[in-house]
Amino acid sequence: MITFDGVTKRYADGTVAVDNLSLEAASGTITVFVGPSGCGKTTSLRMINRMIDATQGRILLDGQDVKQIEPSTLRRGIGYVIQQAGLFPHRRIVDNIATVPYLLGWDRKKARARAMELLERVGLDAKLARRYPFQLSGGQQQRVGVARALAADPPVLLMDEPFSAVDPIVRMSLQEELLRLQSELHKTIVFVTHDIDEAVKLGDTVAVFRVGGHLAQFSDPATLLSEPADDFVREFLGRDRGIRRLSFIPAAGVELSPPPPELVLEDGKPVGWKSDDGLQPYGSFNPGTDSLRAALDASLLSANGIAVAVDGDGKVLGVLAREALDGAISGGPGAARG
């Protein structure tokens, strides 16, 4: 667990980057610091591994004040991923990944074996190991950056806008990859971004910062979307807050009706809605794994507004009528507010 206890960073010229910040980033979860530029989110992150030292207050890493740990020793125990990956251009990928193990004095063979294991773990081909960073795409470099941060298996990972410099499609796959890795590794991750969608997607907990280094709100994403603390947070969250909030409500509780005869099936799988003009398109969702947002989407895609519920194999479980969907949406947690 990482604890900020009344942390303030004031520069010599009097600028306050972070103002009396207190929060806890729980072990094994992703805590996202999000906010506009100049809000102190990166400064806060860098105070954890002492790239920047706090002026006042304490930062505790599992109860120990980071100021009592020698900086380079502290940093070798904390993974760090930076925006442009920050790979060493003069070292091959395998040696880039093995950087911290080398610093910790592992022997070369063991460090390289570990690097190869991580290369695979972040979804990269083993034959990239002998290449130099510039021979990789931005997305690949960023994966190497993540592999390098994980090399010595640190319990804590700091990520400073790691996916900001890549295009949206690559960013999305990197985000999925991070969530997949996290479900296996359970690291304590602090993730900085200026992108609220990224924050809501990745964070178990989201800390919204406002300019001047104030914490505006600290809550889980669903609460953030349904109950913004004030106008600043509401505005920062932007439009579509209501629909985005549905992503956090599982569709498991919806009331399904038996499939009507108009739904044409083949081997138990839906193929379309029967009509005078032939088959009409349908939308489907899986109540076992999807959110209410997916159910709403399925309803909007269906010609008649009725969403089709299917199981993992694509077989029909039932259908969700508009009224039942409306009920589920308005009955969801916090739905009437915000």
Next chain:
Amino acid sequence: MDEPLVRWDWIARNWDNGSPLAIRTLLENHVVMAFVPVVLGLVLALPLGLACARWRLLYQPVTGVMNIVYAMPSLALFSILLSVTGLTQTTVIIPLTLFSLAVLIPAVVDGMTSVPDHVRQSATAMGFRPLRRLVLVELPIATPVVLAGVRVATVASISLVSVGALIGQGGLGALFTDGWQRQFYTPIVVGIALIVLLAVFADLLLIALQRLLTPWSRARRSA
């Protein structure tokens, strides 16, 4: 008399005839007087350049002084040094070392500036202490830029040595004074050809060294 531009028999007779003006001896002296200043210059430019890169306020005054030195005619420097070091190779080596410094200090500073900030930061964040970061991360990344400076300094030094002929220590430059005094062109042509060959050879060696030391930078260019 129809005098040819080059008399090959003269070259054969004077290549290695044991006299202090034998072409081979002059060539050897030339090599020593050209390379010692570059090596000394690099040894001095590294700490000075690193200091300038670290404390930027130093950079302007240091380059200012270096540019003044660079602007000074070698002859003036020779006459100042003559009273101290006499008619020796040292009198040539000292000014050439200063000239090399004027090229190499900015090269070291530029090299350090060429290290991307995010690379430096990620090195720090992974737990490199400053000295180790300098040796294992910053200097290797600065190497291509520094070596480019070394190439310029080396070629300049090889050509400048000949000026030392004015105090009898010019390496191959002695062939020029000899030729002019006797209105005999062969030594002049031989001197020019050897100096150019030496410069090209040294440059090729440095390019090879650069490829050996920075395979990642060669690959970058061909990509």
